[in-house]
Amino acid sequence: MYSDPSLSLIDFIQSSPTPFHAAQTLAERLQAAGYQPLDERDEWNIEEGGRYYVLRNQSSLIAFSLGQPGALENGLRMIGAHTDSPCLRVKPQPELSRHGLWQLGVEVYGGALLAPWFDRDLSLAGRVTCRDAEGRLLNLLIDFERPIAIIPSLAIHLNRDVNNGFAVNPQTDLPPVLAHAIEPNRDLRALLASELHSRHPEHGPLTVLDYELSFYDTQAPAVIGLDNEFIAAARLDNQLSCHAGLEALLASDDNQASLLVCTDHEEVGSASSCGADGPFLEDVLRRLLPDDSQRIRTIQRSVLVSADNAHAIHPNYADRHDGNHGPQLNAGPVIKINSNQRYATSSETAALFRHLCEQTGVPVQSFVVRTDMGCGSTIGPITSSRLGVRTVDIGAPTFAMHSIRELAGVKDVAYLQQVLTAFLNAEQI
Known part of the structure; x- marks a missing residue:
């Protein structure tokens, strides 16, 4: 092929x-x-x-x-x-509503190089364990595919010494921004259930019990270089x-x-x-x-x-x-x-x-x-x-x-x- x-x-x-x-x-x-x-x-x-x-x-x-x-x-x-x-994994109770924005708390998986995660168009994927209308437990894979999150950098005007070295605090610096928090009681599990139902309507309404989710960069892999000699991904x-x-x-x-x-x-x-x-x-x-x-x-x-x-x-x-x-x-x-x-x-x-x-x-x-x-x-x-x-x-x-x-x-x-x-x-x- x-x-x-x-x-x-x-x-x-x-x-x-x-x-x-x-x-x-x-x-x-x-x-x-x-x-x-x-x-x-x-x-x-x-x-x-x-x-x-x-x-x-x-x-x-x-x-x-x-x-x-x-x-x-x-x-x-x-x-x-x-x-x-290495990546950023979503925590079990990740919802954060701060200063009008909805974020998800993350845990660093493996020895990730953290600085490049800022200002990237991120999506979310992984495995979701849920219950269907008949009480059966299902393990379903999910991938939002489109960019739904970002970790914005702090402007240099507010951190003048950033180019002299910046120590990333994974607890406070890495929660991605997903949306405005104007919708009350925004809930990740409800979001996952809705996304899964749209992709797997044959299972009927789903109740999300748990998940293993990772953020990932949506930029597609590419062959690059003046002579197309490198692959970036x-x-x-x-x-x-x-x-x-x-x-x-x-x-x-x-x-x-x-x-x-x-x-x-x-x-x-x-x-x-x-x-x-x-x-x-x-x-x-x-x-x-x-x-x-x-x-x-x-x-x-x-x-x-x-x-x-x-x-x-x-x-x-x-x-x-x-x-x-x-x-x-x-x-x-x-x-x-x-x-x-x-x-x-x-x-x-x-x-x-x-x-x-x-x-x-x-x-x-x-x-x-x-x-x-x-x-x-x-x-x-x-x-x-x-x-x-x-x-x-x-x-x-x-x-x-x-x-x-x-x-x-x-x-x-x-x-x-x-x-x-x-x-x-x-x-x-």
Whole structure:
């Protein structure tokens, strides 16, 4: 459908303002390609050579293709990514009516770069749990799509020193403005019920019981630059990797046993039932391989590529990188290495990834954080330590990670898909 990987990525991001929508978009594309849905509450009748996907919490997804007969015994080629991104989440009782304006209180999710959230056209999306007229509980996704909120900056005339440094107070500075407060008793739950009813009239009147809602920037992703060499978008970390893993899985030859796992809550530590530090992947593998001994043998023949964006060297802040490890945009995926196991890469797995890049003509780079700076982490060490699987941490180089709008290279989108497809097709790993 898409000849340009960047256009497919743009469409994916536009369809995925929250982890719930990202998982739904993944599921829809997998099902359109012939993957069959599984429900963890049911018995699974897995057929040899079958292709399946399973959702947990509507925000995490695992898809797998069993390949040719006997392929599973030779090990799984696994790609891991995460569906969540730093953002502003709506509080349970958020309504604020102040000085004639109606606002919603928010909580910062993950390590968000907060300054860019000001003066952006924001919308609201997420999951709503409600009750229909017959008393049934429903989980429905919602997306207002249009701009309905903004966080206005304070004018420089009232804060003359703002350009010398501004410490954002997330409690007092971030509540977005949605409307005038002239309407009495304006209520978020009533607003959600009305919006859902307009989109799902088949359920009749709905009573909203609870929700998980995120504000997001409505500015569409765009290919930019004098030579169209960059892609600017929200949530590139880590929807770029989710998309690349999906496209690689759909483009693979289905000869090998392959698995894509995209989990929620990475930005807050992954410790949840549907996060990488939860049992989701292990539960699926136990059902695929019920025999303990066989499962261990298969895992020890497997490799996980943990795909999560890497820090490209910023021309205005080059001193924030180690002098010999400054990945550049459009120069290929980055192998991420940390001796203290913040990344799970070993010499063996790094060599395997380099070998795949060489075979496919994809340039490859390395990243090591400055020794005098702290290092972030990924799902790689978590999954590797839980499963005992060989793991390499890699990612597309990116600017402005955790901002409301991030920047990556167009070529790197294609490079990452190319090498991940080669990984899934590799006869030996």
